[in-house]
Amino acid sequence: MKMKKYIICSLLLSMALASCDDFFQPETTDALSGDDYMSSTTEMATGYLGILTKMQAVGDKEIYLTDTRGEMLEPTDQSIAELISIYNYDDDLTGNSYADPAGYYDVIIACNDYMRNMEDFIANYPEVVAETDYFDGLYASAVRVKVWAYMTLAEIYGQALWFDDPITEVKDVNDASIFTYMQTEQIVTKCLELLTSNISVQVNADSVRTISPSTDFSWRLWIDPETSEANSVYRYWDMMTPPAFALRAKLCVWKAAFLDARGEDASVYYRLLCNSLQTKFKSYWASYTHYWKRCPTTPGHYSAFWNNSTPYQEEVVSAIIYDYTKNQTNKLLYHFSNEYPNKYLLRSNESARARFSDTSVDPLGTQTQDSRLSVITKETDELWYISKYRPIGSTVRTNAYQDDVHIYTFRCSELFLWLAEALNHMGRYEALNRVINNGFGTGDYDMLLAIENGEYNPVEDADSINNYNNFYDFHSYWAIPTSTDRYGTYNGFRGCLSLGAVDIWVGSEDGSTGHTHAEAQRHNDELLANEWMFECAAEGKVYPNLIRMAERYNDPTIVSSRVAPKYEGSATGVTPADVTAKIGSVNSNSGVMGYYVPWMLK
Structure with a gap:
């Protein structure tokens, strides 16, 4: 365009x-x-x-x-031509006000x-x-x-x-x-x-x-x-x-992905990301100003991340805020809500919803369905709508026209996913496993405290050396017991929601662990790509992170394999094969890969 x-x-x-x-x-x-x-x-x-x-x-x-082109959203019967063009991956978006x-x-x-x-x-x-x-x-x-x-x-x-x-x-x-x-x-x-x-x-x-x-x-x-x-x-x-540390973390993981794609050393950016986030986590956890943890209280507060009058203190890193009484509004409810006077232009699609109960991509542990889905989208009068910003019957925004929900530019869950990605590419698979799956218990306190103090005694102890290699920039606040921390220990990104553990692979130079580093890191990145879909649906965050994964491996199927299924039987006539082809090729108008929104700049 x-x-x-x-x-x-x-x-x-x-x-x-x-x-x-x-x-x-x-x-x-x-x-x-x-x-x-x-x-x-x-x-x-x-x-x-x-x-x-x-x-x-x-x-x-x-x-x-991004979400209209991504895995979650599809047009409703009331949608408009401009949104349908974006959904259809049209090559020419001339005059499209959204694009x-x-x-x-x-x-x-x-x-x-x-x-x-x-x-x-x-x-x-x-x-x-x-x-x-x-x-x-x-x-x-x-x-x-x-x-x-x-x-x-x-x-x-x-x-x-x-x-x-x-x-x-x-x-x-x-x-x-x-x-x-x-x-x-x-x-x-x-x-x-x-x-x-x-x-x-x-x-x-x-x-x-x-x-x-x-x-x-x-x-x-x-x-x-x-x-x-x-x-x-x-x-x-x-x-x-936006704070500098969050911007820096995001930029580091992107820069590292481009270096990885060329086989160049990206370790300096992964270390910078880890150090920046760990320093910030420690300062906040020590002061109890934020919990910034996936912990026992997360499930009971999860919906309030969005359905709250202000950005949720324990989740927000930065956010764009609005105030309906001062004529500061966005159009999220206008697009997503099926209550009058909103227009209900976009909704969740069936294939995306099905992933939240598909144990092959989302192990459920003790759950029958990933509980995040019931926050993201609900069905009323046989109509599915995006509910995370305002569920019908909300006592926070009692009127459906009060379109002033805050929009997170950065939230703490993103930080954990970027930290996990960096740990993966630093070969710190045990730390990655703890962050993503079941976290740290009080039994880990001494181990983390020893690392915080910077020494192991004796250093020749194999377990200590292994712990140092995996957890050297972690600190005791990851496992502070409930008695001294009002929010308890870090239960893990998935563990706090009582979900099952995903299978983190451990790589090695010679493959003696069953996988080489390259094999393990690709597999683990695919798991993280899925986690972005479950955590950040309809927030403008999933698709860009899939793109980064695709750039790292020069493999657009990382995007298309997760997006194309929603086009099966699409009312617009676009097929999964059409979308896969568009995503996997350079757009003739914009000159960049098809997973980017096409807009001609020169």
């Missing part, structure tokens, strides 16, 4: 201020000073709100684009404009910036949102135009001095560079300010510092900006 020859952007000054009342309504007498854009620290903060409004506008877009990536570029333009104005602000008012702690956090936050937008473009479209210009007037997208065409791996590499290098902002001819991209800004501390975090409504707005 062909992108417009020119990018025409709206007036970002107006955008930056338009929604301030809808967010915090801060008491301030500051006003933007014309061409200078910013002249106070308050304007630094309120200007950033414009970026958040752009994020809200595209928050649900990836769900429609148009412009909204993501709006986010990028807003970030570039904001950063440019922040740079002008510090040059004009260095003494003001010197007296505030907010500048670095806001600037770094804009960088991270830009990275999020580009990574989202990459995993949906497989390509993007990179630019750092604020684009305040019409620009020719073929101008190579401004725009650089990139495909997924190039985008991942560029984003990693931004997140792993300090940012230099010129203050004057003799001074440069150095900013870490991990620096945070707290709305709560800025607006409501006297209220505790637990009691402040503003803590939810701190969830809007």
Whole structure:
């Protein structure tokens, strides 16, 4: 599909201020000073709100684009031509408003404009910036949102135009001095560079300010510092900006997959991912601020991850939030709910539902069906609908038109799946098995504590050496007993739901374990691909992670084998063979593989 020859952007000054009342309504007498854009620290903060409004506008877009082409969603009888075209894997999506990536570029333009104005602000008012702690956090936050937008473009479209210009007037997208065409791996590499290098902002001819991209800004501390975090409504707005550690983890697992595909050493990225996540887990588990564990309480709270008035504290890493009373909405209920006045355009399909009771891909243990299915989708009046965002009869959103459910950009379950993928490719199969299956019991406490202390005695003990090789960056909080941790031990990704264990293979150089490393890692990745389907259905997360697996092995059947079955007997006439062929070939319009949404950029 062909992108417009020119990018025409709206007036970002107006955008930056338009929604301030809808967010915090801060008491301030500051006003933007014309061409200078910013002249106070308050304007630094309120200007950033414009970026958040752009994020809200595209928050649900990836769900429609990827899950409609993925394993879960299919059009209803009430659906519309644009969604059916996406479902059908049409080669030409010209004019399709769902497929148009412009909204993501709006986010990028807003970030570039904001950063440019922040740079002008510090040059004009260095003494003001010197007296505030907010500048670095806001600037770094804009960088991270830009990275999020580009990574989202990459995993949906497989390509993007990179630019750092604020684009305040019409620009020719073929101008190579401004725009650089990139495909997924190039985008991942560029984003990693931004997140792993300090940012230099010129203050004057003799001074440069150095900013870490991990620096945070707290709305709560800025607006409501006297209220505790637990009691402040503003803590939810701190969830809007994706944290650096989560972005870094996602980028690392993508970068490593591309290196694996070429047979190059990817260990540095897997180690960076593991270290980053383990450090964060330890800090949160030690403080009890979040549980961020798959633990005994998970089943009883699972539906509340979505059917809750706010992002669920123990699951959220970052989320785009909305507020119906302030005219901040998305269209998830509009698309998924079969209650008036919603349109019920997309529903779950039978083949996807059947997987949740298929013991060949989802061992059920003591269950007759994976309990996650009853949260994801329900049947009422012989109509299946996506229920995870608002089940009929919800007491949280009592009205079906209250379309302000939060959308997770990152949640902790993703972190565990990425950690598992990294452990697999580091050859740490026992640790992988614990994370995915049944977790850690109190009997493991001494083992993990010894590793945390960094020494084994005696080191020649075979069990200690094996434990060190598998668990060296794990820590005692993985197995803290219930008496000292309000949420208990880590029960494993599947074990906490009383599901059966999947068969994790153990690889070795010579295959003496029954499998070589290559065989074991491919098998285990296939299991993880399935786990993404069971955990993240209809969230815009499954299909991109399947794509990454396909890129690693240069095997598009990792995607098509899981997607094509839903087209058996499809009402649109598209067959499983049609979809398999589309996914497995390069799209003639976009020039990238068929599992990416086709959109011509050049």
